[in-house]
Amino acid sequence: MTTDTEKTAQQADAFLAGKKKADDAAFMLGRVLAEMDIRVGDRDSWPQLMGRASLSGEPSVYLxxxxxxxxxxLVDALIYAESAKRCQRDADDA
Known part of the structure; x- marks a missing residue:
């Protein structure tokens, strides 16, 4: 049986681990957006992007x-990427 202190420490560890995962994902997304000339932090481009985690440690990214x-x-880039992927798959199948 865990004490309240141990349970609180486990919850804090889970939160911090989830926050780190979310921060890492937000950082990588920010780098991808920068490659597309979309500036995170710019009001006219992409104002806010941050990692978050629930108390249980579930990571998420706030967009x-x-x-x-x-x-x-972004939608145009995703459609283009999917189209290129399908063309490559079709070429490999032929």
């Missing part, structure tokens, strides 16, 4: 409110 022009740019 904030993103301007429509940035969303369109």
């Amino acid at each position: 904030g409110t993103v301007p429509m022009a940035t969303v369109r740019k």
